[in-house]
Amino acid sequence: MINHILTAGFPPGLIFIIGSLFIPLLKGKFKSALMLSLPLLAFITLLRVPEGNHWVIRFMEYDLVFGHVDRLSLPFGYIFIIISFIAVIFALKVEDDLQHVSGFIYAGSALGVTFAGDLLTLYIFWEFMAVASTFLILARRTNESQSAAFRYILIHVIGGLFLLAGIILYINDTGSMTIVNMSLSSLSTWLIFIGIAVNAAIPPLHPWLKDAYPEATVTGAVFLSAFTTKSAVYVMARIFPGAELLIWLGAFMTILPVFYAEIENDIRRVLGYSLINQVGFMMCGVGIGTQLAINGTVAHAFSHILYKALLFMAAGSVLHVTGKIKCTEIGGLYRTMPLTCIFCLIGAASISAFPLFSGFVSKSLIISAAGEGHMAAIWLMLQFASAGVIAHAGIKVPYFTFFSHDSGIRAKEPPLNMLIAMGIAAFLCVFIGIYPQPLYNILPYPVEYIPYTSAHVVGQLQLLTFGILAFYLLLKSGYYPAEIRAINIDTDWFYRKPIRVLNFVISRIFNGLNSYLDQIIVKDFTRAVNRFALEPITNLTRFILYPILSNLDRKEKYEQSISSSFRNGTSPVGIYAAFAGLFIVVLYMFL
């Protein structure tokens, strides 16, 4: 480790984590300079490190690997650093060190997970990620965000425990901590799988995402949209490529959130559901597991991080300048926020996979992989979900935010740094869409796929434009679900609602038990001990003489005479002597 630090510098994740600790010490331009230079430093470090294992520490009889660099981890490393740079620009004017520091620790931990070469290092960064990200939700400092953050950390701690239990069992079974391909054949691998599935938001373990992300701060949501789910995608691709279960879970995952997104009122929650939908495509790709599918998963994660962050930045900008983000409260904002509107449209076009935008060149790799595998049902489900994307993220998000009815709000564009951040992300979305070769070059396997064939372009455009036509006709005819102030229950109902009932029942049981024990122990028992202790010798004598006294006729008289003789000190000396002797015998027996 020391040798590597001297030659290659710190691992990229630690550059973020250690560097972030200096942020609160600096002010003004120095602080901004530090925040912008950390991603640059990490990126340069990554460019200089060759493939292989680096930054290895010996721990007991195991090797902790902080830098497992190969063609699967590198693209995730690049995009995590790029998006950190963009998110930092977006958050540059936020005067809250808590958010800056936790943002960097969160991003750094995601890098730590990406380059971890052993299960223990992976687990440590995994937990760091959960804790740091919670602060990005807490930092909103509203009642809703506090309780959402509490539910968020609870779910991730439980998920982390599954992962930890799986890792411990796995090490126990195999004696190795190295991260290798695993199959779902033992308890340990199932536990690891479930632990990762929680972070990947695979249904029914998904609702934490749509619950927490919309409650995060404006800038925190941009960080959140990038790291937790995509690092889980990476770990799935690393450990469980070709797991058939993931094909079906992924395909189901692309479809379910589409319906919820369609009837959701909060725009950032719509984006949360759409995030789950997009990760579904990646999970499906991991499950298919062929070279084309894994390439597709990595490429889609890369472009997805950019356009999803762009959409969260656009929605966040609206929230920042208007204080509102619900469909029922906003609308018509293109009038005074044209740039934000254009950036949002670019993000929407990218997520919908319009030709010339990034989603088109990445998602099609996964769908083609399903086609090459002759998985007709999966192929149809993915295409159905693609049409669903245009309906919610492609049209609904920009339409209800920037067009639709005029809400009368005439808010100005967000500050310049936010516009620059969105501009960079939008540029990259278009750049990758037009010129995908640089992205294809960094994928794990050689790419022979050509996205721009006439059949693909026309087919995709038909799918999207006729989808828009359906949206237009249903909106005009009044069949489109109305914008209403309401929420929709999801699988989080099972822990949000019954938990109140459980809470009530438990509080009744334990409070009842508490007062019962209070009566017996604190009141009755203590009183009895007190009474006894007031006149110990009298009581002791009565206790010892009880078998004799109880058989006498004039019991009360004798008891009274014993009490009075002890109280007045008129009892025979012999009794004291007898008690003293008894006391010594007792001591002798017990000590």
Place this chain on the structure above:
Amino acid sequence: MEKDKQITDNSRTYIFDKPQNVKIVLTFFFSLLVILFVADFFIHKHGHFPWEDWHSFYAVFGFVACVMVIFIAKLLRLFTKRDERYYD
């Protein structure tokens, strides 16, 4: 958020406040649909599945899928809709 930013300003008209501009966008959109329908006759297809080679398969699929998404979502709302303060 300063108050003066958010005052409704009815004195200005913006690009889509004029119906003719909306009309231009819609005309452009509908012509695109026609062009895509016609273009389908001239492209060489070699899909993984037989239905990919049907004429305008993607157009019909996209339309039907979006209608289904929206109607299933409406149906879902019947079961899942709750008041905003449901969990409070």
